[in-house]
Amino acid sequence: MPALKAFRLPTLVLVAMTLLLCACSKPADKTEDIRPVRTMVLSANSVDVSAEYSGDVRPRIESKLGFQVGGKITARRVDVGASVKRGQVLMQLDPQDLRLGQEQASASLRAAETSRDLAKADAKRYQELRVKNFVSQAVIDAKMAAFMAAQANVDAAQAGYRGQANQAGYATLVADADGVVTAVDAEVGQVVAPGVPVVKVARAGEKEIVIGVPEDKVEQLRKIEDVSVRLWATPGVVIPGKVREVAPVADPATRTYQFKVAIPTAEPDVKLGQTAQVLFSASSATPRISVPLSALNQERNVTSVWVVQNNVVKLVPVTIGGVAGNDVLLIAGVSPGQTVVTAGANLLKNGQKVRLLADPLAPPAAAAAPGGAPK
Structure with a gap:
């Protein structure tokens, strides 16, 4: 029993000394979270505003033809894709x-x-x-x-x-103009009423491109005169275009406005239904501020950028005024001379300190020669 007490005494002394040392030691200093970011200095320049939309080739005029009298169809003379001449018989009724x-x-x-x-x-x-x-x-x-x-x-x-x-x-339905049959909606043996479309004919001649434009771009693109068209089948051929018609009402399904772009100088080998790209190009009348898409922060339907001042970031709402190539044009919220974050903004918070990284696109500094003189 005395031996057990002699063993416990040094242990208790060691524990007491350990607790005393822990109480006297200073707490570890917290390191400040400084995140590295890449930035750019804003400047206002005249930029080329451009927008590109996909569409398809359609005829300028497409007629839905039907009999002026009712009756039973006894003959169909054309198929879809057939070229027809003015006065050619398309269908016949029982006379x-x-x-x-x-x-x-x-x-x-x-x-x-x-x-x-x-x-x-x-x-x-x-x-x-x-x-x-x-x-x-x-x-x-x-x-x-x-x-x-x-x-x-x-x-x-x-x-x-x-x-x-x-x-x-009227028992004989004939083509009222040269063109191509694009649809046949009735067959032999079917009884049709007067005026019901049975054949659709696209008139030969001028063609156009039909595209859908978002509602926030309608007024901007309506005023642009420099319009060019490229077909997916022949991407190297540029066809001048002109906005002929803008739909006054948005499409109920896509919520876009239909633009019809005329291509009067298109070659005859341009086929209906081909895929086309319509490019709108214009130079801004006043200098605009442009930033890369990576600089934008979207939260709760508010678009913002991180502005850096004295190595501290602040989230500033901005207004987008269009696109220029791969950049976004800003028309409100920031001004030339300010520094904004272009990379590394996904984990930032207001008031956070940052460290600016060197711009990889900036020219390298001249290496110093021995003796301090530049090479």
Whole structure:
């Protein structure tokens, strides 16, 4: 038992000395978090504003053709992609009912002409009797009125006959202009109503490019006159374009506004449906500040940049005014001469100290020669 107490005493002394040393030691100094960032000094310059959108080649005029009368389709003469000429037959209806209607109108016309001829002869006889004073003038007036009524019936019957003849001609659907068939919406045996489109024909001639533009770029791009078009099939060929039409209402599905860009100088081998790139280019009228996309910070629908002052960063909201190549144009929030972070901004917070990294694109400093003189 005395031996156990002798063993515990040195242990307790060692523990007490350890606690005393820990209490007397100073706490370790905290190292300040200084993050390295890459920066740039803002400057205002005249820049080229450009925007590029994808679209497809479409005809300037595309007609949806349909029969002017109803009936059953008995023949289809064209397929999708077929080239057609003006007056070429596209489809035909069963003409039987229309022919019967034409024959009925013809019979009504002959009956009206017979009645007119009889009224005319009757009026002539009574005029001869009037000369001999056998009848009164009132009888002559009645006979002349009957003749004029009969003539009016003939005129009406003639108009009805001509209309029915046109109806019979409407049983054949023909192309109203040279072009290409882009769609066929009815087949043989189908009964169609008057005016229902059955064939779609794209007129030969001028073509255009149709693109969708975001609503915040509509007014800016509407004023740009330097428009060029490149086809995906022939990227080396540049076709001058011109904005012909801007949709007044946004597309309900994409929420973009449709631009129609005319290409009047396009070669005939430009095919409908080809993919095209439309490039809008313009030089800004006033100097603009441009920054790379990596300098922007997006949070809660607010776009900001990190401004560096005395090696301390501050988040400053900015307003974007367009794009210039791979850079973004800023029109409000910052001014020339300020320094903004362009890389390393994802982990920053307001008031944080930073260390500026050297710009890799800056020219290297001249190496010093022995003796302190530059080489």
